[in-house]
Amino acid sequence: MNELDQKINTHFPGLVVRKDLVKTVKGNAIVPSYVLEYLLGQYCATCDEASIQTGIKTVKEILRKHYVHRNEAGLVRSNIKEKGRYKVIDKISVALNDKADVYEAEFSNLGIKKVLVDSGTVKIHPKLLVSGVWCIADIEYEFTEEKNASPWIMSTLKPIQLSHFSFDDYVEARKQFTTDEWIDLLVQSIGFNPDMFGKRSKLTQLVRLIPFCERNYNLIELGPKGTGKSHIYSEFSPHGILISGGEVTVPKLFVNNSTGKIGLVGYWDCVAFDEFAGKKKRVDKALVDIMKNYMANKSFSRGVETLGAEASMVFVGNTQHTVPYMLKHSDLFCELPEKFYDSAFLDRIHFYIPGWEVDIIRGEMFSSGYGFVVDYLAEILRSLRNYDYSDRYKKHFTLSSDISTRDRDGINKTFSGLMKILFPHDGATKEEIEELLRFAIEGRKRVKDQLMRMDSTYNNVCFSYIDAEGKNNPVTTLEEEENPNHYHKTIAVEEDGIIPDTAEPIVQPVNHQPLTVLKEQHLTFQENQKGISFDTLLGPYLIGATEITVTDPYIRLFYQMRNFMEFLETVVKHKAPDEEVDIHLLTSEDDFKSEQQKENLEKMKKSARALGINFTWEFDDTGTIHARHIVTDCGWKISLDRGLDIFQHYEMNDAFTFTNRLQQFRPCKAFEVTFIKSEGVEAGN
Known part of the structure; x- marks a missing residue:
């Protein structure tokens, strides 16, 4: 345990649990984490490793014996019948049978209905009447020949929550x-x-x-x-x-x-x-x-x-x-x-x-x-609902008078919630209070700014606060700082439709390098030559493309995957931030590490999505692709005799070498590249 873990166990003995244990005990039990942690809290709320291991075995045994899997429900019902009484962990919901004037329970996984429940239990646990509650219950079986009577009897019921x-x-x-x-x-x-x-x-x-x-x-x-x-x-x-x-x-x-x-x-x-x-x-x-x-x-x-x-x-x-x-x-x-x-x-x-x-x-x-x-x-959080911490900033700061009552309510409720969570003892410094207040203001400002874009009847609001010295402190959202050209554009709608914003700036590549004059050409590079990067070699030919297809049968091993990831980085650098690009990769499946290959490609797909790159990939089933090239919808085909594998070996695990961080400092392999212009596309920019 680190120092924080030791401190946690010292001041909250029996109320904390090691978080990786949930996965250890869960197995194939489809239950919420709070159900598992309830059980772990009973048997593993300790820092003693021997006790933890014993507790894990106990919890696993409880789940094995008493958690009801739907595909084993018949076996469990049989156990109840044969033993007469059995304890189960299941999600239970209750409904009122007004014709018989009784409450009846239904067990979600066990698959039994019309189990009688006394009114006292329902009064104590009213959530049973809505959507169901996870419980530990003792079920008895007693057959009767009465036509409408259920043989199932619930002798005890305990919702899984702290008492x-x-x-x-x-x-x-x-x-x-x-x-x-x-x-x-x-x-x-x-x-x-x-x-x-x-x-x-x-x-x-x-x-x-x-x-x-x-x-x-x-x-x-x-x-x-x-x-x-x-x-x-x-x-x-x-x-x-x-x-x-x-x-x-x-x-x-x-x-x-x-x-x-x-x-x-x-x-x-x-x-x-x-x-x-x-x-x-x-x-x-x-x-x-x-x-x-x-x-x-x-x-x-x-x-x-x-x-x-x-x-x-x-x-x-x-x-x-x-x-x-x-x-x-x-x-x-x-x-x-x-x-x-x-x-x-x-x-x-x-x-x-x-x-x-x-x-x-x-x-x-x-x-x-x-x-x-x-x-x-x-x-704890539920008990904090009875408190109000929304005024805890007012001895240091005052919200701008420009902020409306509804905006003020949103800010106050967020600030109050964060204070309850972080400072239930009311021990925050002025700087900590200011940090939470700014965060609360930003979250409400994000809502209001979008409303002003949607509806022209909303007036512009200055989201700021005044400190004790009388200084006005404006608050901005992070996306406002990152996208100043688009953030304050108003999308106004009139009878004839949307009024376009004609004041859009011309978007330049992120690296701000002057654009190269594009032309058809064939280039040859020598072994160990330096000063080459995807940005300078390929980047100018990718500007303006919205669809790119990469054909390379050798995107398999880790370093090949990294090369392709760096190609995606080049596309991101050369596209406008408010545009999206579709990139499709055609490659071959790895004969030995196919699952790892797929996992890495999926990671790239998820990562690229957040930056406006719609990345898809497929494996060549024919096994006949040999050519390596890049084709764009802006009229260029880039033929690479080595594909993206143009660099010599370098230490990829050392984050403190420039060959790792910057391509232009890597020695390259001998390779050739040809830029071919499609019909109807003029050279140049």
Whole structure:
């Protein structure tokens, strides 16, 4: 254990667990992480290795014996019948049978229904009535000849969640950690290695926790696939529920007028909508309207009656384009379904997490250190919903008077949530408070800036704060700094359509080198010649291309893969940031390490997507390709007799050599290249 892990175990004994143990015990059990960590917390919440190994065996045995796999449900039902009584771990939901005036349970994996449940159990655990709860239950079998009677009897039921904790002890233990240590502890509790994240990225991860500790908090995260947007809402807490964006209805979410049954917002602290993006998704307009009212007023109507609820709303979805592309052609909400692409609805969002800043999850990003048993942290966060920390900045800073009440509410709720998570003991310095305040302002500004692009009725707002010395401190978003040419463009719509922005600057290659005059030519290079790079050799012929096909049968071994990755880098450098390029690779399959080859190509595909490169690849089934060339849709074919393999061996594992970092310092192999112009394409630029 490192120093932080030792400190965690010292101040939170029995409440933390080593995070890599979840994968160790999970096997093929399809259960949320909080279920597994509940069990690990019972048997492995220690730093003693021998006890951990014994605990792992115990947890594995519990899962083996009592977790119900659907394909083994028949065997488990038989065990219950033969033994008379058996303990199972399953997801249980309860419904009222009003004809018989009884509550009946249904076991999701075990496949049994109409199991009688007493009213007292339902009163203690009302979430059983909505979507189901993971439980440990004792089931008995008693056959009866009565026609409508069920032979299944539930003798005990215990939801898998923490039974008690001391909030005061939690706050006292927090005081023993520095801010950086506490942030790392929380990041490890989520399951990530904090060494793989910068401070801003860590805060972005922690914002995902705010809906659990702040009532009626409205959060949206849009970004590339594979960044773990929905993980926290499905795996992290028994008080949150993740539902598919396409499965939402008014009765399910709010209230069923025919039965009077309250929906999800009445039972869960956080309701998250997965796969929320998608322009073509069908959405009920009535649902959007009632959500607008709920997100603004914390209430919804049922006939003549108005009901209130505390559930936070989270919307997560995937984007298909880069940020510069979205800012040039539309806005950062452009992926949403048409009915939700509504300024009145989006104005209710308190914070927009920039999902494009979140790294795609990789294996080395997961933590093997200690973190809170997630169920314990979930209960802490839930108890924090009773506090309000939104005024903790006001002794040092004042929000600009230009900021509206709705903007102010969004900033205050985000700031309050971050303060609860990081400083429940109220021990933040002025500098730490300012950092969180700026982050909260930025997240709301990202929403408002896009609304001003969508709807010309929104006035320009100066998002800033004033310190005690009277200095005004403006706040900008990161994408505003990176894309100043596109960020403040207004997409105004009049009767005759969209008014184009004609003030677009001419985009130059990132390296700012003067463009080479393009011409048909044949070049020969000598062995060990230096000063050659893909940027100078190939880059000018790739400018303006939107489709590129690379044919090279030898993209197999690691160094060949790296060569191709550097070719992709060259394309990125020479394309405009607000454009996208389709690149297709035709190569041969490795006879010995095919799976590794595919894995590396897929990694490139995911990485390139975030930069506006749509990379696809295929293997040549004929085994007859020998030529190596690059063909662009802007009229050039580049024939390379060695393909991209033009460099001599160099130390690829040494990050401190210039031959590793810069191609022009590598000696090359002897090779030839020919630039051929297609019919109808004029030479030059």
